[in-house]
Amino acid sequence: MKGLYLTIDDAPRKDFKKKIDFLISKKIEAVIFCTGELAERNKEALQYAIKMGFTLGNHGYNHPHFSSLTAGQAKEQIEKTDKIIDSVYDSIKENRLLKLFRFPYGDNGGMLAKSFQEILADLNYKQMDYKNVNPIYEKVFGKELDMMWTIDPQDWKMNPIGEEGGENQSFEKTIKNLKENGGLYLKDSNFTDIFLIHDHNGTSEKFPQVIEFLLQNEVIFLPPVHT
Numbered sequence: 001m002k003g004l005y006l007t008i009d010d011a012p013r014k015d016f017k018k019k020i021d022f023l024i025s026k027k028i029e030a031v032i033f034c035t036g037e038l039a040e041r042n043k044e045a046l047q048y049a050i051k052m053g054f055t056l057g058n059h060g061y062n063h064p065h066f067s068s069l070t071a072g073q074a075k076e077q078i079e080k081t082d083k084i085i086d087s088v089y090d091s092i093k094e095n096r097l098l099k100l101f102r103f104p105y106g107d108n109g110g111m112l113a114k115s116f117q118e119i120l121a122d123l124n125y126k127q128m129d130y131k132n133v134n135p136i137y138e139k140v141f142g143k144e145l146d147m148m149w150t151i152d153p154q155d156w157k158m159n160p161i162g163e164e165g166g167e168n169q170s171f172e173k174t175i176k177n178l179k180e181n182g183g184l185y186l187k188d189s190n191f192t193d194i195f196l197i198h199d200h201n202g203t204s205e206k207f208p209q210v211i212e213f214l215l216q217n218e219v220i221f222l223p224p225v226h227t
Contacts, residue, residue, distance in 0.1 A: 002189045002192075005221070007102070007197070009033045009199065010198050011035075013199050017049075022207070031057050031098075037061055056085050056096070059101075061080045061081050070112075098126075099125045131225060150193040151185055155198055158171065159200055175213055178210075186217060
């Protein structure tokens with residue numbers, strides 16, 4: 001059996017709760033990387049997710065390319081979203097046990113990457129305590145404080161053309177890409193991997209289909225590991 005950590009970016013959108021209910025039905029937990037501006041508008045759905053055992057992560061306030069920001073702007077993006085996430089946990093009297101951050105687009109800041117890692121350290125961000133994670137991840141990202149991924153089906157391409165980079169790509173093409181780009185990792189049960197999928201309005205109907213494909217391929221979704 002292959003172990004995966006499920007991570008969901010760009011939440012919470014209008015069908016977010018429906019996705020959470022689907023995952024609950026499959027007994028799957030996930031890290032949900034929220035943008036601050038979306039979290040502000042949909043705190044109730046995030047409260048529900050936390051109560052159901054999901055973990056909220058920070059994805060910046062308005063999903064910028066961090067390489068286009070100054071250190072001050074980057075810190076503001078992270079801190080502003082931090083306060084919103086903390087307020088969601090506080091509102092239901094739950095402890096925020098993990099502080100996880102993911103750079104939008106995987107853009108870690110370019111020339112200022114080291115400074116941005118120092119910001120994350122100052123704000124007490126850490127990597128998750130993965131169990132037997134892909135050695136390539138450990139080698140490339142293990143010393144960083146932000147959470148990247150190892151398998152990306154590029155599900156955002158299924159969005160309609162003109163919507164969030166969408167190409168109106170078919171589900172079948174997405175699965176073909178997944179098999180070609182992540183296939184080796186999916187078949188290797190010697191280590192766990194970090195799977196990326198998005199909470200986009202244009203791909204809501206395809207979200208469960210991607211998860212079902214993984215389950216049919218004997219994947220086990222692992223819960224986030226608290227340090």
